[in-house]
Amino acid sequence: xxxxxxxxxxxxxxxxxxxxxxxxxxxxxxxxxxxxxxxxxxxxxxxxxxxxxxxxxxxxxxxxxxxxxxxxxxxxxxxxxxxxxxxxxxxxxxxxxxxxxxxxxxxxxxxxxxxxxxxxxxxxxxxxxxxxxxxxxxxxxxxxxxxxxxxxxxxxxxxxxxxxxxxxxxxxxxxxxxxxxxxxxxxxxxxxxxxxxxxxxxxxxxxxxxxxxxxxxxxxxxxxxxxxxxxxxxxxxxxxxxxxxxxxxxxxxxxxxxxxxxxxxxxxxxxxxxxxxxxxxxxxxxxxxxxxxxxxxxxxxxxxxxxxxxxxxxxxxxxxxxx
Numbered sequence: 113x114x115x116x117x118x119x120x121x122x123x124x125x126x127x128x129x130x131x132x133x134x135x136x137x138x139x140x141x142x143x144x145x146x147x148x149x150x151x152x153x154x155x156x157x158x159x160x161x162x163x164x165x166x167x168x169x170x171x172x173x174x175x176x177x178x179x180x181x182x183x184x185x186x187x188x189x190x191x192x193x194x195x196x197x198x199x200x201x202x203x204x205x206x207x208x209x210x211x212x213x214x215x216x217x218x219x220x221x222x223x224x225x226x227x228x229x230x231x232x233x234x235x236x237x238x239x240x241x242x243x244x245x246x247x248x249x250x251x252x253x254x255x256x257x258x259x260x261x262x263x264x265x266x267x268x269x270x271x272x273x274x275x276x277x278x279x280x281x282x283x284x285x286x287x288x289x290x291x292x293x294x295x296x297x298x299x300x301x302x303x304x305x306x307x308x309x310x311x312x313x314x315x316x317x318x319x320x321x322x323x324x325x326x327x328x329x330x331x332x333x334x335x336x337x338x339x340x341x342x343x344x345x346x347x348x349x350x351x352x353x354x355x356x357x358x359x360x361x362x363x364x365x366x367x368x369x370x371x372x373x374x375x376x377x378x379x380x381x382x383x384x385x386x387x388x389x390x391x392x393x394x395x396x397x398x399x400x401x402x403x404x405x406x407x408x409x410x411x412x413x414x415x416x417x418x419x420x421x422x423x424x425x426x427x428x429x430x431x432x433x434x435x
């Protein structure tokens with residue numbers, strides 16, 4: 113692909129004229145110009161960089177440091193005198209994540225009161241797309257609940273307007289549908305690993321949770337139980353408890369995620385709540401549990417998916433009032 117910078121008026125000049133112009137600009141300007149694009153570097157060269165190498169980098173002459181010139185052009189970065197490197201602001205006391213509770217002096221602190229905080233705008237969003245014959249809408253929100261950061265994902269699924277038949281359980285499970293790294297309705301076989309043995313089949317929990325929300329007549333066509341691995345004892349307890357409770361909240365055994373499924377005739381709403389804990393270090397730890405990692409070159413210790421879901425003891429968390 114042709115470099116679009118070659119069409120700039122400056123680089124359309126003959127080489128002799130361009131070189132004559134370069135001789136009349138300071139060394140720092142010449143170095144900065146050579147760093148703007150590949151075409152400028154090709155035409156000007158790196159001769160001006162010699163002013164900023166070796167001992168010249170540390171001398172406080174009229175030119176200063178080469179990285180200081182870079183920082184001049186990217187003021188949103190901060191120049192570190194010790195490393196001589198311009199870098200983005202780190203997540204330290206002077207530049208912490210804005211959705212964590214903060215004091216007037218900066219940094220982050222714990223909420224002083226229990227209960228439920230206001231919505232966090234950073235996590236608000238929604239989008240809709242069509243998969244097969246199903247219109248799929250995902251809405252995201254987040255807030256502090258009992259000092260825990262809770263991110264809510266509301267999945268709304270309905271048949272597209274062009275279809276006349278009602279929404280069935282298999283229309284959702286065959287997408288396939290996923291709420292976290294471990295809970296999905298896929299029936300695909302596990303990946304054959306090079307560094308580890310083949311994992312177990314996908315679990316039945318999410319497929320059962322969705323199917324049980326539908327009337328009996330709309331549960332036809334679902335995969336056979338043998339398609340999935342056998343439910344664990346904890347999963348069997350959840351399945352048994354859900355039979356006597358219409359608003360049952362399901363739990364993932366491998367990450368701090370809770371799920372509820374509601375069927376209202378034309379639409380199914382699946383709500384998933386993800387807890388990021390009360391501390392910044394906990395959010396980093398839990399994030400590694402939410403991210404799906406699966407591949408043929410991954411060892412067992414690195415994998416984190418529906419085929420490699422280890423039972424973990426995760427602290428319970430309270431859901432937002434509007435569940």
